[in-house]
Amino acid sequence: MICNDTEFADCRGRLRAIHDTLDLLGGKWKVTLMAALGYGPRRFTDLQRGIRGIGPKMLTRELQELEINGLVQRTGQDGKVVYAITPYGETLEPLIHEMALWGRGHRQRIMQGN
Amino acid sequence: MICNDTEFADCRGRLRAIHDTLDLLGGKWKVTLMAALGYGPRRFTDLQRGIRGIGPKMLTRELQELEINGLVQRTGQDGKVVYAITPYGETLEPLIHEMALWGRGHRQRIMQGN
Numbered sequence A, B: 001m002i003c004n005d006t007e008f009a010d011c012r013g014r015l016r017a018i019h020d021t022l023d024l025l026g027g028k029w030k031v032t033l034m035a036a037l038g039y040g041p042r043r044f045t046d047l048q049r050g051i052r053g054i055g056p057k058m059l060t061r062e063l064q065e066l067e068i069n070g071l072v073q074r075t076g077q078d079g080k081v082v083y084a085i086t087p088y089g090e091t092l093e094p095l096i097h098e099m100a101l102w103g104r105g106h107r108q109r110i111m112q113g114n
Helices: A005-025 A030-037 A044-050 A056-068 A089-111 B005-025 B030-037 B044-050 B056-068 B089-111
Strands: A072-077 A080-085 B072-077 B080-085
Touching (some): A005 A030, A005 B030, A005 B089, A030 A056, A030 B005, A044 A056, A044 A080, A089 B089, B030 B044, B030 B072, B030 B080, B030 B089, B044 B056, B044 B080
Antiparallel strands (some): A072 A080, B072 B080
16 A cells, blocks of 8 residues: 555645646646746746747647636736736745755756756 | 846756755645654554555555655654654754645635635
Protein backbone atom coordinates (compact mmCIF):
# COMPACT_ATOMS: atom_id res chain seq x y z
CA MET A 1 0.00 0.00 0.00
CA ILE A 2 1.13 3.48 -0.73
CA CYS A 3 -0.34 4.95 2.46
CA ASN A 4 0.33 2.64 5.38
CA ASP A 5 -2.12 2.27 8.21
CA THR A 6 -0.51 4.62 10.67
CA GLU A 7 -0.72 7.68 8.41
CA PHE A 8 -3.47 6.53 6.06
CA ALA A 9 -5.87 9.45 6.37
CA ASP A 10 -3.19 12.13 6.22
CA CYS A 11 -1.38 10.45 3.32
CA ARG A 12 -4.56 9.86 1.27
CA GLY A 13 -5.76 13.39 1.96
CA ARG A 14 -2.43 14.86 0.94
CA LEU A 15 -2.20 12.87 -2.29
CA ARG A 16 -5.78 13.81 -3.19
CA ALA A 17 -5.12 17.51 -2.48
CA ILE A 18 -2.01 17.45 -4.68
CA HIS A 19 -4.01 15.67 -7.36
CA ASP A 20 -6.63 18.46 -7.18
CA THR A 21 -3.97 21.17 -7.54
CA LEU A 22 -2.34 19.37 -10.47
CA ASP A 23 -5.75 18.98 -12.10
CA LEU A 24 -6.05 22.77 -12.19
CA LEU A 25 -2.44 23.78 -12.69
CA GLY A 26 -1.02 20.77 -14.51
CA GLY A 27 0.65 21.03 -17.84
CA LYS A 28 3.55 23.15 -19.01
CA TRP A 29 2.07 26.61 -18.98
CA LYS A 30 -0.46 27.43 -16.30
CA VAL A 31 1.91 28.08 -13.41
CA THR A 32 4.15 30.19 -15.65
CA LEU A 33 1.10 32.18 -16.81
CA MET A 34 -0.01 32.77 -13.22
CA ALA A 35 3.52 33.84 -12.26
CA ALA A 36 3.69 36.26 -15.20
CA LEU A 37 0.27 37.74 -14.35
CA GLY A 38 1.47 38.16 -10.79
CA TYR A 39 3.43 41.13 -12.19
CA GLY A 40 0.26 42.79 -13.47
CA PRO A 41 -2.34 42.55 -16.23
CA ARG A 42 -0.97 41.51 -19.63
CA ARG A 43 -2.31 41.46 -23.17
CA PHE A 44 -2.65 38.16 -25.05
CA THR A 45 0.16 39.09 -27.43
CA ASP A 46 2.50 39.99 -24.56
CA LEU A 47 1.83 36.63 -22.93
CA GLN A 48 2.31 34.74 -26.18
CA ARG A 49 5.54 36.49 -27.07
CA GLY A 50 6.88 36.30 -23.53
CA ILE A 51 6.36 32.61 -22.89
CA ARG A 52 8.63 30.58 -25.15
CA GLY A 53 6.96 27.74 -27.01
CA ILE A 54 3.32 28.50 -26.36
CA GLY A 55 1.14 28.86 -29.45
CA PRO A 56 -1.98 31.02 -29.73
CA LYS A 57 -4.40 28.07 -29.61
CA MET A 58 -2.76 26.61 -26.49
CA LEU A 59 -2.58 30.04 -24.84
CA THR A 60 -6.27 30.64 -25.56
CA ARG A 61 -7.19 27.29 -24.02
CA GLU A 62 -4.99 27.71 -20.96
CA LEU A 63 -6.35 31.20 -20.26
CA GLN A 64 -9.94 29.95 -20.71
CA GLU A 65 -9.35 27.13 -18.19
CA LEU A 66 -7.74 29.54 -15.72
CA GLU A 67 -10.76 31.86 -16.17
CA ILE A 68 -13.26 29.02 -15.64
CA ASN A 69 -11.50 28.16 -12.37
CA GLY A 70 -11.64 31.77 -11.21
CA LEU A 71 -7.87 32.31 -11.22
CA VAL A 72 -7.72 34.80 -14.10
CA GLN A 73 -10.13 37.41 -15.47
CA ARG A 74 -10.41 39.23 -18.78
CA THR A 75 -10.77 42.98 -18.34
CA GLY A 76 -10.34 46.11 -20.41
CA GLN A 77 -7.40 48.50 -19.99
CA ASP A 78 -7.00 51.59 -22.20
CA GLY A 79 -9.53 50.11 -24.59
CA LYS A 80 -7.64 46.83 -24.92
CA VAL A 81 -8.43 43.35 -23.55
CA VAL A 82 -6.01 42.30 -20.85
CA TYR A 83 -5.78 39.27 -18.62
CA ALA A 84 -5.39 39.84 -14.90
CA ILE A 85 -4.95 37.62 -11.88
CA THR A 86 -8.00 37.46 -9.60
CA PRO A 87 -7.93 37.69 -5.80
CA TYR A 88 -8.43 33.90 -5.77
CA GLY A 89 -5.56 33.55 -8.26
CA GLU A 90 -3.37 35.43 -5.82
CA THR A 91 -3.82 32.62 -3.26
CA LEU A 92 -1.40 30.67 -5.46
CA GLU A 93 1.45 33.03 -4.61
CA PRO A 94 2.95 30.87 -1.81
CA LEU A 95 3.00 27.86 -4.15
CA ILE A 96 4.48 29.90 -7.02
CA HIS A 97 7.02 31.35 -4.60
CA GLU A 98 8.17 27.87 -3.51
CA MET A 99 8.39 26.74 -7.13
CA ALA A 100 10.59 29.70 -8.04
CA LEU A 101 12.70 29.26 -4.90
CA TRP A 102 13.30 25.59 -5.59
CA GLY A 103 14.07 26.22 -9.24
CA ARG A 104 16.69 28.85 -8.35
CA GLY A 105 18.30 26.50 -5.86
CA HIS A 106 18.31 23.67 -8.35
CA ARG A 107 20.01 25.81 -11.01
CA GLN A 108 22.70 26.84 -8.51
CA ARG A 109 23.21 23.21 -7.52
CA ILE A 110 23.69 22.23 -11.17
CA MET A 111 26.10 25.13 -11.81
CA GLN A 112 28.13 24.09 -8.78
CA GLY A 113 28.34 20.67 -10.37
CA ASN A 114 26.44 18.82 -7.66
CA MET B 1 6.38 42.54 -23.06
CA ILE B 2 5.64 40.03 -20.40
CA CYS B 3 8.21 41.45 -17.97
CA ASN B 4 8.11 45.23 -18.00
CA ASP B 5 11.22 47.34 -17.51
CA THR B 6 10.78 48.13 -13.85
CA GLU B 7 10.79 44.48 -12.70
CA PHE B 8 12.47 42.88 -15.69
CA ALA B 9 15.30 41.00 -13.97
CA ASP B 10 13.16 39.72 -11.12
CA CYS B 11 10.32 38.71 -13.45
CA ARG B 12 12.60 36.95 -15.98
CA GLY B 13 14.49 35.21 -13.18
CA ARG B 14 11.27 34.03 -11.57
CA LEU B 15 9.77 32.70 -14.80
CA ARG B 16 13.01 30.88 -15.61
CA ALA B 17 13.17 29.34 -12.12
CA ILE B 18 9.58 28.12 -12.41
CA HIS B 19 10.38 26.75 -15.85
CA ASP B 20 13.32 24.84 -14.36
CA THR B 21 11.13 23.36 -11.62
CA LEU B 22 8.43 22.36 -14.10
CA ASP B 23 11.10 20.76 -16.30
CA LEU B 24 11.93 18.41 -13.45
CA LEU B 25 8.54 17.97 -11.85
CA GLY B 26 6.21 18.56 -14.76
CA GLY B 27 3.67 16.03 -15.88
CA LYS B 28 0.92 14.30 -13.94
CA TRP B 29 2.86 12.03 -11.65
CA LYS B 30 6.17 13.24 -10.32
CA VAL B 31 4.90 15.50 -7.56
CA THR B 32 2.44 12.82 -6.42
CA LEU B 33 5.27 10.25 -6.38
CA MET B 34 7.48 12.57 -4.33
CA ALA B 35 4.63 13.23 -1.91
CA ALA B 36 3.97 9.50 -1.51
CA LEU B 37 7.66 8.76 -0.93
CA GLY B 38 7.64 11.49 1.68
CA TYR B 39 5.85 8.92 3.87
CA GLY B 40 8.71 6.45 3.53
CA PRO B 41 10.30 4.01 1.08
CA ARG B 42 7.84 2.17 -1.15
CA ARG B 43 8.02 -0.81 -3.49
CA PHE B 44 7.26 -0.38 -7.20
CA THR B 45 4.04 -2.36 -6.90
CA ASP B 46 2.84 -0.28 -3.95
CA LEU B 47 3.44 2.90 -5.94
CA GLN B 48 1.71 1.55 -9.01
CA ARG B 49 -1.33 0.30 -7.13
CA GLY B 50 -1.55 3.41 -5.00
CA ILE B 51 -1.42 6.04 -7.73
CA ARG B 52 -4.55 5.82 -9.85
CA GLY B 53 -3.99 5.78 -13.58
CA ILE B 54 -0.24 5.25 -13.73
CA GLY B 55 0.92 2.25 -15.76
CA PRO B 56 4.13 0.28 -15.14
CA LYS B 57 5.98 1.76 -18.13
CA MET B 58 5.15 5.35 -17.10
CA LEU B 59 6.01 4.64 -13.47
CA THR B 60 9.35 3.15 -14.50
CA ARG B 61 10.16 6.20 -16.60
CA GLU B 62 9.07 8.72 -13.96
CA LEU B 63 11.11 6.97 -11.24
CA GLN B 64 14.16 6.82 -13.54
CA GLU B 65 13.92 10.56 -14.24
CA LEU B 66 13.52 11.32 -10.54
CA GLU B 67 16.59 9.13 -9.85
CA ILE B 68 18.67 10.85 -12.56
CA ASN B 69 17.85 14.22 -10.97
CA GLY B 70 18.89 12.96 -7.54
CA LEU B 71 15.43 13.21 -5.99
CA VAL B 72 14.82 9.48 -5.51
CA GLN B 73 17.06 6.47 -4.93
CA ARG B 74 16.62 2.73 -5.34
CA THR B 75 17.66 0.79 -2.25
CA GLY B 76 17.12 -2.64 -0.75
CA GLN B 77 14.83 -3.27 2.22
CA ASP B 78 14.26 -6.80 3.59
CA GLY B 79 15.70 -8.20 0.38
CA LYS B 80 13.32 -6.20 -1.81
CA VAL B 81 13.95 -3.17 -4.04
CA VAL B 82 12.32 -0.03 -2.70
CA TYR B 83 12.30 3.56 -3.82
CA ALA B 84 13.14 6.20 -1.26
CA ILE B 85 13.29 9.97 -1.25
CA THR B 86 16.82 11.40 -1.07
CA PRO B 87 17.94 14.26 1.16
CA TYR B 88 17.82 16.45 -1.96
CA GLY B 89 14.32 15.15 -2.70
CA GLU B 90 13.28 16.30 0.75
CA THR B 91 14.05 19.92 -0.24
CA LEU B 92 10.81 19.72 -2.23
CA GLU B 93 8.75 19.43 0.94
CA PRO B 94 7.84 23.15 1.20
CA LEU B 95 6.64 23.09 -2.42
CA ILE B 96 4.68 19.86 -1.91
CA HIS B 97 3.25 21.29 1.30
CA GLU B 98 1.96 24.40 -0.52
CA MET B 99 0.49 22.25 -3.29
CA ALA B 100 -1.40 20.13 -0.78
CA LEU B 101 -2.51 23.17 1.20
CA TRP B 102 -3.85 24.91 -1.90
CA GLY B 103 -5.59 21.78 -3.12
CA ARG B 104 -7.35 21.33 0.22
CA GLY B 105 -8.50 24.95 0.19
CA HIS B 106 -9.69 24.65 -3.38
CA ARG B 107 -11.74 21.53 -2.61
CA GLN B 108 -13.37 23.32 0.35
CA ARG B 109 -14.12 26.32 -1.85
CA ILE B 110 -15.82 24.10 -4.42
CA MET B 111 -17.83 22.25 -1.76
CA GLN B 112 -19.00 25.56 -0.32
CA GLY B 113 -20.20 26.39 -3.81
CA ASN B 114 -17.87 29.31 -4.41
